[in-house]
Amino acid sequence: MKKKWHPSNLVELFLILIVLATILLPLYWTLKISLSPDKEIRSLPMKWGVSQLNVQNYKEIIFSYAKAIDTAYTFKRGLGNSLIISVATTIITVFFGSLGAYAITRLKVKFGNVMTFFVLLTQMLPPVLLVIPLYIIGNKVGILNTKTLLVVSYIALNLPLCIWIMRGYFKTLPSAIEESALVDGCGRLGALFRIVLPMSGPALFTAGLFVFNNAWNEFLFALVFTTDLRAKTMTVAMAEMIGRFRTDYGLMATSGILGSILPLIFVAFFQKYLVSGITGGAVKQ
Amino acid sequence: MNKKPRSLAAQDRRLGIALLMPAIIILCAVIVYPMVHSFWLSTQNLNVSNPARGREYVGVQNYLEVLRSSEWWLSLMRTLYFVAADLLIGIPLGLAIATLLNKERRGKGLILAIILFPYVLAPIVNSLIWKLIYDPNYGFLNGLLTQVGILKDYVPWLSKPSLAAIMLIIANLWQGTPFAIVLFLAGLKSIPKEEYEAAAIDGASKLASFKYITIPHLKPIIYMNIVMKTILTFKLFDIVYSLTGGGPGGSTTVVSMLIYRESFEYMKFGQGAAMSYLLLLLVLTLVVVYSRMFKEEEI
Numbered sequence: 001m002k003k004k005w006h007p008s009n010l011v012e013l014f015l016i017l018i019v020l021a022t023i024l025l026p027l028y029w030t031l032k033i034s035l036s037p038d039k040e041i042r043s044l045p046m047k048w049g050v051s052q053l054n055v056q057n058y059k060e061i062i063f064s065y066a067k068a069i070d071t072a073y074t075f076k077r078g079l080g081n082s083l084i085i086s087v088a089t090t091i092i093t094v095f096f097g098s099l100g101a102y103a104i105t106r107l108k109v110k111f112g113n114v115m116t117f118f119v120l121l122t123q124m125l126p127p128v129l130l131v132i133p134l135y136i137i138g139n140k141v142g143i144l145n146t147k148t149l150l151v152v153s154y155i156a157l158n159l160p161l162c163i164w165i166m167r168g169y170f171k172t173l174p175s176a177i178e179e180s181a182l183v184d185g186c187g188r189l190g191a192l193f194r195i196v197l198p199m200s201g202p203a204l205f206t207a208g209l210f211v212f213n214n215a216w217n218e219f220l221f222a223l224v225f226t227t228d229l230r231a232k233t234m235t236v237a238m239a240e241m242i243g244r245f246r247t248d249y250g251l252m253a254t255s256g257i258l259g260s261i262l263p264l265i266f267v268a269f270f271q272k273y274l275v276s277g278i279t280g281g282a283v284k285q
Numbered sequence: 286m287n288k289k290p291r292s293l294a295a296q297d298r299r300l301g302i303a304l305l306m307p308a309i310i311i312l313c314a315v316i317v318y319p320m321v322h323s324f325w326l327s328t329q330n331l332n333v334s335n336p337a338r339g340r341e342y343v344g345v346q347n348y349l350e351v352l353r354s355s356e357w358w359l360s361l362m363r364t365l366y367f368v369a370a371d372l373l374i375g376i377p378l379g380l381a382i383a384t385l386l387n388k389e390r391r392g393k394g395l396i397l398a399i400i401l402f403p404y405v406l407a408p409i410v411n412s413l414i415w416k417l418i419y420d421p422n423y424g425f426l427n428g429l430l431t432q433v434g435i436l437k438d439y440v441p442w443l444s445k446p447s448l449a450a451i452m453l454i455i456a457n458l459w460q461g462t463p464f465a466i467v468l469f470l471a472g473l474k475s476i477p478k479e480e481y482e483a484a485a486i487d488g489a490s491k492l493a494s495f496k497y498i499t500i501p502h503l504k505p506i507i508y509m510n511i512v513m514k515t516i517l518t519f520k521l522f523d524i525v526y527s528l529t530g531g532g533p534g535g536s537t538t539v540v541s542m543l544i545y546r547e548s549f550e551y552m553k554f555g556q557g558a559a560m561s562y563l564l565l566l567l568v569l570t571l572v573v574v575y576s577r578m579f580k581e582e583e584i
Contacts, residue, residue: 015385020399026414026459027402029425033417046428100308107301108294118312124516124568128544129561130315132554133322156315159308188300217407219523224549235409239527242409242416249417256413263405271398274405278464279471 033253034058041249057254071241071248075255077229078237082259085147085233086215089154093211094204096155097162102192104163105170106178112167118160131224138225145227153221158211165210168280169203170196206273206280213263234259327558347559357560359535360543361567363450367539368518370454371461376510378458379465380503384495386466387473397470404463408523415456416528419443446536449529453537456524461517465510472506473499508579512572519568540564 033041037054040047064073103109134153138144173196181191197204222233238259241252267274330343351357386396403411418425421441430436442452476499484494500507522541525531531538531546538546540560548557 012385012388016396019382019385020396022459023399023402025425026418030414030417042423044423046423046425046432096307096311099304103301103304107297107304109298109301109305111305118316122316123513124565124572125316125320126520126541126544126561126564126568127522128541128548128557129323129565130319132326132548132557132561133319134315135549136322136326136554137319152311153315156311159311163308188297213405217409219407219409219526220545223526235407235523238407238409238413239523242413242527243530249420249423252413253417256410260406260410263407264402267398267401267405271394271401274401275397275467275471278467 030253030256033249034257036250038250054250057250058258060251061254061258071237072251074229074232074240075234075237075251075258078232078234079258081147081229081231082216082234085150085154086212088147088151089158089215090208090212092151093155093158093162094208097159097207098166098197098200098204099192100159101163101166101170102196105167106175107188115160115163115167119164122157122160127220131221134221135224144225145231147231149225150218150222150231150233153225154211154215154218157218158214162207162211165207165277165280166200166203169200173199202273202276205270206277209266209270209273210277213266216262323558323561326554327562329555331553331555343555347555348563351556351559351563356538356543357540357563360538360540363537364519364521364539364541366450367454367457367521368515371457371514371518372511374454375458375462375514376465376507379462379510380469380507382462383466383469383473384499387470397467400463400466402463403460404467406460408460409527411456411460412524412527415452415459415524419452419528443529444533446534449533449537453524453528456528457518457521461514464513468506468510469503472503476502504579508575511575515571515575516568519564 032048032050034057035053035055036050037052038056040051061072061076064070064076066073100111100115104112104115130153134149135144138149143149177199178191178195181195182188186194217235218233219235219239222231222236223239226232226236234255238252238255241247241255327347328342328344329340330346331340382400386393386400390396406414419442421427421439421444424442426442427436427439431439440448443449480498481494484498489497520541521539522545525537525539525542526545529537531542541564544557544560544564547553547560
């Protein structure tokens with residue numbers, strides 16, 4: 001094994017840099033626009049840097065308040081709604097998902113295949129197939145344009161995946177520990193809550209990460225089900241900005257950055273869990 | 286402890302069903318029931334233009350109307366164009382980048398984190414990013430290409446029918462390829478190193494060992510990628526809706542865009558439901574065909 005510099009090493013390094021640049025430049029450009037003074041966004045020729053950092057756009061969104069029609073305020077409320085919806089979805093999905101996964105792996109309920117079927121089904125279904133009837137029902141029941149309808153929908157869309165992840169993990173836990181707890185007079189539920197779940201931290205976290213990110217990023221359901229600030233999510237507010245004929249690019253770029261902070265934190269700090277979630281599902285299929 | 290073990294198993298079972306109940310109820314309410322409802326809708330004429338007439342059962346008429354409309358077939362062809370590009374470019378690209386990264390290096394964790402950036406972003410954020418890049422006057426792409434000297438005049442990337450689809454495909458690949466890279470990296474890691482060493486001793490070239498060792502080992506991952514990419518691209522909606530709205534001149538109206546418009550702009554729920562079922566059928570067929578293809582090759 002040689003450890004010397006080889007020309008082929010240089011080529012590899014160059015190729016890796018190209019890959020990284022392709023990924024980072026679009027992100028850099030968005031960040032740059034969000035921090036540019038308004039005049040510089042619409043000036044030619046194109047500049048790579050910023051002559052003067054301008055955080056006005058960030059201030060405008062963060063300190064916005066209710067006005068008749070205000071893009072910045074709509075987006076700020078959208079961020080809040082998305083946060084509430086995603087947190088609620090994550091907690092409920094992971095809770096019911098763990099219960100279900102435990103039932104399938106340890107309590108002899110022959111439901112594993114049905115759940116596998118649901119994992120595939122929720123992947124393959126054109127979402128519109130569910131959106132149309134849920135819209136009609138939501139309209140009848142009067143829960144259109146509420147966070148509740150979105151939370152319930154997202155729970156259903158993510159439950160199969162969550163059960164799948166938890167089931168894979170429960171299978172690797174030795175059942176001997178649980179059995180000794182059962183002998184000690186701890187019921188099944190006691191064993192689940194006091195022994196199994198506390199031991200399942202990494203899996204609970206992985207499942208939660210995926211569910212949260214899916215809910216945070218979802219667009220179609222939110223687009224159809226929500227109409228105003230009560231329930232409109234961050235993605236819908238953003239799409240409105242993108243679609244507008246005359247858009248304030250600085251504000252739009254800023255909203256993109258603000259809406260991406262959480263997902264980017266997930267990658268930066270919890271990369272391992274993301275990768276295990278992606279490949280875990282793949283290896284088992 | 287005076288209960289018989291048999292009744293303990295029965296107890297376990299009862300508890301198990303109770304624990305699964307919430308999941309079952311939610312899945313029935315939000316997935317199973319709506320699927321049935323959608324199917325029922327697809328057999329109804331809702332008479333949107335004349336609500337006084339109410340709805341009437343029309344059997345397969347909605348399906349026939351969809352199959353007879355040129356719009357359906359055109360949008361299907363456009364979708365297939367997207368799928369083909371994603372499979373033929375996205376998968377080899379993912380494999381190539383994974384091969385490039387499959388080496389112990391300093392900063393490997395950081396590189397992987399950067400590669401994952403696009404994967405975790407919302408598709409709407411993806412649109413937003415590329416809207417800023419493709420802007421005809423102040424966008425990054427025109428600026429870059431003129432500075433390098435490739436372009437003389439600025440190109441309106443998203444308003445030319447011949448270009449818009451390609452631009453969407455690029456944006457879609459930017460977001461979709463990291464998933465393939467991560468899968469391929471995991472696959473490459475699982476190949477035993479001894480096989481490469483043995484091949485090298487036998488004098489096999491790098492290309493040969495790639496062809497005869499790497500590719501056969503990666504077959505399940507390639508299959509997985511093809512299935513996932515096909516499914517996801519047939520559902521492609523967010524970036525089309527927000528970047529081009531299906532235009533210019535309908536050149537990017539993919540199937541899910543068409544279904545959305547029929548259902549929520551023209552309120553033709555029956556037609557929309559029929560189209561959704563046709564789409565589901567098509568995707569299912571493709572997945573079955575893929576799995577047959579891959580199984581046969583193995584024998």
